[in-house]
Amino acid sequence: MTLKIALAQINFVVGNISANVKRIAEAAIYARDQLKADIVVFPELTITGYPAEDLLLRTDFIAEANNAIYLLAEQVTDIALVVGFPEQGEGVIYNSAVVLYQGVTLACYRKQVLPNYGVFDEQRYFTAGTQPCVFEFNGVFIGLTICEDVWKSGIIEANKNNGAELLLTLNASPFNAGKIHQREAIICQQVKNAELPLVYVNQVGGQDELIFDGASFVVDALGQVVFRAEEFKEQISVIEFDDVNPLASTCAPLYNPISSEYQALVLGIKDYVRKNGFQGVLLGLSGGIDSALVLALAVDALGSDKVEVVLMPSQYTQDMSNEDAVLEADALGVKYHVIPIAPAVNAFTGMLAEVFEGTTKDTTEENIQARCRGVILMAMSNKKGKLLLTTGNKSEMSVGYATLYGDMAGGFAPIKDVPKLLVYALARYRNSLSAVIPERVIMRLPSAELAHNQVDADSLPVYENLDPILERYVELDQSAEDIIAAGFKREEVIRAITLVDRNEYKRRQSPPGIKITSRAFGRDRRYPITSGYRGV
């Protein structure tokens, strides 16, 4: 006998239970009528989207989510729906998956392994289940698992021991560079060991700082991937099983890392704008590489008619910066404004003359310029209802090479988790599709242009040294001594990590941005501001 299982890789909105239920029902009907599926599997916590964070602590929210399951069960028949929801237990909540068929619940599984590291806080909300759940459908014994369950050894084997012939996994597995390879490698190995075919359905879409990349897949009992859905796109697919053997189907290609990262950033911008109801975005274009990349990403995410840019030159802005900014705007077909900042800078200089009398110029004066730009951009954002994008990269965020309320002002920071060298790589990648960033922008030395002939390398180690130090310190938690032992210069290591430590206060006030590395700032790396630890 054959079984057809549909994988519903869908982009849900966190918290919008009624819209999510509607989307689930539509997808199930499509899977039943168009794909002739017997079962349709949705991602983890389908009903609420993932992660719903502290909404999960609200009784009204949980009640609505549980009620939605009953509504859904009656809404769609003649196909089994495997749906995730926060199940109300006795005084506790479970991260559960329920099988709905012909108006009744065939089975309900409670997630056993609750991740509480990195960006995950599941032990804040959920109580762990304690047993596997295997149900019979059309004569096949099917086990249910949820995300982290299949990353740890033991759960897949327990399903096998309980008679499962096939495993379904509901997931909300966020993207970072290389994650898709890691995910498939680990899970395929476990499947191979247990000889239990597995259907893996992942959420897709952006949710604040997280990107869920989809790339749902099916593994046969030998541990071979026989089907893979697209990354970063919604897709409802069906796989036919001969008894419990999945028949080989289309495998979407795995993108190369740079292409994946680019697409993750595009999806992140698109979903933040769309899900939060903005009409478009706005950004300051400096003629530098960072804002050039953010502009290209924004246009690729939203279309050129939804993007507007502002050039805000000062006395320190070189002509080539203005020229290149105009070239970028023109190449991408976006409207640009030019507003020189001198009048505001002069006004503040005059207003502060008395209190600053006798002091010497320092970064204060540089910050005033950046903050005048912040005021202009925020005024335009307020007036037009457009989201202001900031253009700072991860290297700058790490060492605090940015002005609070200046270039850090904005609602969303697309490349906040993109190290500077990767900014260059992404710019080159984008130009390989079509040339939109002038070569001179990629080639010239990076500068904040807040003082005469300033370049980043005046204040920081060159990025070729800085970025790997930061990766080791921020992403890998290596100590200063470890990093020095790996061959980096002691003074550069100490300088870099001291700056990282000292600038936690700045990062705490930065807008959210898209996680693409193994460890982003924010919920992924929770550091105290007040800290006496000096690991140097």
Place this chain on the structure above:
Amino acid sequence: MTLKIALAQINFVVGNISANVKRIAEAAIYARDQLKADIVVFPELTITGYPAEDLLLRTDFIAEANNAIYLLAEQVTDIALVVGFPEQGEGVIYNSAVVLYQGVTLACYRKQVLPNYGVFDEQRYFTAGTQPCVFEFNGVFIGLTICEDVWKSGIIEANKNNGAELLLTLNASPFNAGKIHQREAIICQQVKNAELPLVYVNQVGGQDELIFDGASFVVDALGQVVFRAEEFKEQISVIEFDDVNPLASTCAPLYNPISSEYQALVLGIKDYVRKNGFQGVLLGLSGGIDSALVLALAVDALGSDKVEVVLMPSQYTQDMSNEDAVLEADALGVKYHVIPIAPAVNAFTGMLAEVFEGTTKDTTEENIQARCRGVILMAMSNKKGKLLLTTGNKSEMSVGYATLYGDMAGGFAPIKDVPKLLVYALARYRNSLSAVIPERVIMRLPSAELAHNQVDADSLPVYENLDPILERYVELDQSAEDIIAAGFKREEVIRAITLVDRNEYKRRQSPPGIKITSRAFGRDRRYPITSGYRGV
């Protein structure tokens, strides 16, 4: 026989292991030589301070903390030290308490109940211990417990069943209004049930958003508090036990709620400034009640010579606001500057004239004023190396009645968790000690003074209605229907909670502030920005 146990209620700096070890050794020597104590008990995770957050994920940090225990054991003899530290297990970390005596470890206990709710993330870092730990000292059997252990039933009984005659508890229990009563009530009841005397040592001091209030105490077997240390102060005390019965000693009085809250705020400012090495603070003084209160708190925390204020009047600032601001500065003896904002506002108006042509005035123009003030204050903060305090209260933070990068600009937000009605109560309380805030400031209608004759009540429900709605929604997680059923007007409830939901993005970029309610924004209430949930 008698036993003397010292309670070392000390203000540690998170992460500063070497300084903390020095302080522990000094306190132990003082307890031994001056107080003639046999045992000295320190707070939870003494070595690292609490909470060290993701520092706990670093192998260099954990190694240093574990090494510090060995150093300490050899450093102080002839008194038993009970010290908390993050114990390195096999591939895992425990939240442990160790008993050091004559250079060796007498006992080591691993915390069994790891809180992972509210501000706590202990399951992110630690593995739970599984058994009680009772050790013999001078013929007395003493049990060890850590913080959350004694809030849950079972652990105290298990110690009793394992032969404990006396219980020591190491704590890092953060302050909120009423917490001290709740803490003593719950623990005394458990002690009474088990008939096991208990020594409770709490950390004291401010750490970013948390205040640890000290108020360490000793409970006899009948569940009576026989000793209590001061709130909000360091104190090393000794209690004599006759066999295992604690002899009655001094009980520091419990302050009334308003006095506790005031002192918590003062300590929060003081420790944030001191532990982060600022020379002083700066704030904008508007003539309104919020900045008046923050000024008084800052002066009480740091002294008037460490506080500087700036008056930044606009065309909308009433004369009485300027007059009252000057009165406040004079009453508290702080230096003030007057910098009218018109030149900068006019400059921006001119610069934006072309892009704003044909639009009507809205909050954009109000925000420009607030942001000009932000630029002035930040420039002074940068130039002088003084911490800028923001003056927004919790009611404003809840509904977003504040300007990002304007009045929200600053490094620390002392009254961010203080609802508006409590701002008034705290101002009156402060005036009851000595009159520093002009009565007119307390009596007049609150206004942002960003437009002609503007008052807060133009945009918001009056605070007498708004604050209780916010308390129910934000602190108690009540639904809109629950709040309406409690007697609040439907339209005001919907307006208030819609504003709370919509302004998560603003709060995400606000500076840290001092938690004094049962639920502050930030790590205590983790909401998605992108959320389709509308509980109305």
